[in-house]
Amino acid sequence: MTSQPPRFSPETLMMSHGYDPFLSEGSAKPPIFMTSTFVFRSAEEGEQYFKWAYGLERRELDQTMGLIYSRLNNPGLQILEERLAVWDEAEMALSFASGMAAITTAIMAHTKPGDVVLYSMPVYGGTEFLLLKILPKFGIETRSFPADMPLDDVEAMARELGDSLALIYLESPANPTNRLIDIAGVSSIAKKLSTDDRRILTFVDNTFLGPVFQKPLALGADVVIYSATKYLGGHSDVIAGAATGSRDVMEPIGVYRTIMGSMPDPFTCWLLLRSLETLKIRMEAQMANAQRIAEFLQAHDLVEQVFYPTLLDPDSRQYAIYRAQCTGSGAIVSFEIKGRKAEAFRFLNAVKLCKLAVSLGGTESLVEHPASMTHSDILPDVQLRFGITENLVRLSVGVENVNDLITDLTAALEMSQCKDPVSAGTP
Numbered sequence: 001m002t003s004q005p006p007r008f009s010p011e012t013l014m015m016s017h018g019y020d021p022f023l024s025e026g027s028a029k030p031p032i033f034m035t036s037t038f039v040f041r042s043a044e045e046g047e048q049y050f051k052w053a054y055g056l057e058r059r060e061l062d063q064t065m066g067l068i069y070s071r072l073n074n075p076g077l078q079i080l081e082e083r084l085a086v087w088d089e090a091e092m093a094l095s096f097a098s099g100m101a102a103i104t105t106a107i108m109a110h111t112k113p114g115d116v117v118l119y120s121m122p123v124y125g126g127t128e129f130l131l132l133k134i135l136p137k138f139g140i141e142t143r144s145f146p147a148d149m150p151l152d153d154v155e156a157m158a159r160e161l162g163d164s165l166a167l168i169y170l171e172s173p174a175n176p177t178n179r180l181i182d183i184a185g186v187s188s189i190a191k192k193l194s195t196d197d198r199r200i201l202t203f204v205d206n207t208f209l210g211p212v213f214q215k216p217l218a219l220g221a222d223v224v225i226y227s228a229t230k231y232l233g234g235h236s237d238v239i240a241g242a243a244t245g246s247r248d249v250m251e252p253i254g255v256y257r258t259i260m261g262s263m264p265d266p267f268t269c270w271l272l273l274r275s276l277e278t279l280k281i282r283m284e285a286q287m288a289n290a291q292r293i294a295e296f297l298q299a300h301d302l303v304e305q306v307f308y309p310t311l312l313d314p315d316s317r318q319y320a321i322y323r324a325q326c327t328g329s330g331a332i333v334s335f336e337i338k339g340r341k342a343e344a345f346r347f348l349n350a351v352k353l354c355k356l357a358v359s360l361g362g363t364e365s366l367v368e369h370p371a372s373m374t375h376s377d378i379l380p381d382v383q384l385r386f387g388i389t390e391n392l393v394r395l396s397v398g399v400e401n402v403n404d405l406i407t408d409l410t411a412a413l414e415m416s417q418c419k420d421p422v423s424a425g426t427p
């Protein structure tokens with residue numbers, strides 16, 4: 001009887017998976033291959049690699065793809081993608097130059113003029129811009145539905161679109177309000193309405209919870225997308241993206257990435273490989289801090305509302321979705337400061353330890369004002385409809401000492417109500 005090799009956890013595999021030190025002079029860590037092109041052993045070999053790379057011929061799993069050119073492949077890129085696939089238990093992963101590159105490439109690979117993309121709102125401002133302003137220029141129409149729309153209504157909307165519906169795009173939890181969408185429910189609608197000739201795909205932007213706290217593929221989604229700039233990178237020093245899914249859905253996206261040139265460079269891949277080694281411990285530490293901060297904010301007189309999954313009403317549908325599909329609440333805490341935009345701005349100008357900057361998921365805590373920053377390209381009435389109010393602040397909690405963070409937030413909240421600009425710290 002042959003024994004099966006042990007199946008290790010993703011956090012264990014991040015130090016070794018997909019890398020053979022003896023292919024690189026015994027180097028314990030994968031080196032960076034700063035080369036644009038790779039030498040073929042023969043013309044026949046080069047021809048074969050191109051056939052596979054351009055999708056002209058299907059590569060069987062036991063056939064080894066060779067290195068061609070760093071827009072198509074590179075050792076660092078391949079090791080990174082093997083490790084990304086481990087987290088989502090996916091057949092295939094692809095990495096990109098940014099989260100937006102991942103979103104754009106993946107959507108364009110699976111749509112054509114005349115198709116409709118149905119998407120949940122809110123979504124990250126850049127994604128909304130792509131869906132609302134860029135895709136229609138290429139004949140791809142888009143329709144949105146609120147994240148908390150009942151599933152029956154989502155199904156009715158999808159049915160009404162008939163044959164033109166190609167893709168359902170979800171972001172859950174949504175940026176910046178942490179609204180949750182029933183990924184299993186929406187994916188099953190897409191499957192139910194699919195026919196032999198027309199497969200409706202479900203894409204999920206899983207940036208907020210990362211593969212540590214939510215696994216959309218296991219819930220029925222077809223493609224999972226990440227801004228790897230956030231938790232996967234985790235140190236606010238890299239811009240990158242990723243997508244995972246089954247081979248049949250991911251391979252066309254890979255071909256588009258090659259042609260659009262939306263891949264990450266070798267140094268970016270190396271930075272992400274280093275970051276993936278600590279993904280789980282970072283996200284867990286950040287979540288523990290976020291939970292304490294969310295509770296602190298909820299109890300604070302100068303905070304009107306806190307949006308954080310564990311603080312949802314236990315009897316609500318949103319909480320039921322959280323319990324069913326997430327294994328952790330993440331580290332993004334959005335909250336409304338008592339007052340209006342002026343109070344929110346005074347708070348943002350007063351923080352000292354937390355930095356006033358967009359982005360999220362890094363080891364340092366960042367605060368920002370979604371209505372005038374990350375989501376400012378969304379029309380004001382649409383912002384309001386989806387809960388992006390003028391006193392809403394988004395906090396990405398880092399790994400600092402939580403008591404230090406609470407001291408900083410306490411002082412800044414007091415400043416938020418102080419109308420004297422000098423003592424409020426405004427320039």
Ligand SMILES: Cc1ncc(COP(=O)(O)O)c(C=O)c1O
Nearest residue numbers: 098099100124175207227229240
């Ligand atoms: C949820 C979400 N998706 C996608 C993106 C875009 O990612 P990137 O900035 O890496 O292009 C962002 C950026 O903030 C985001 O928050």
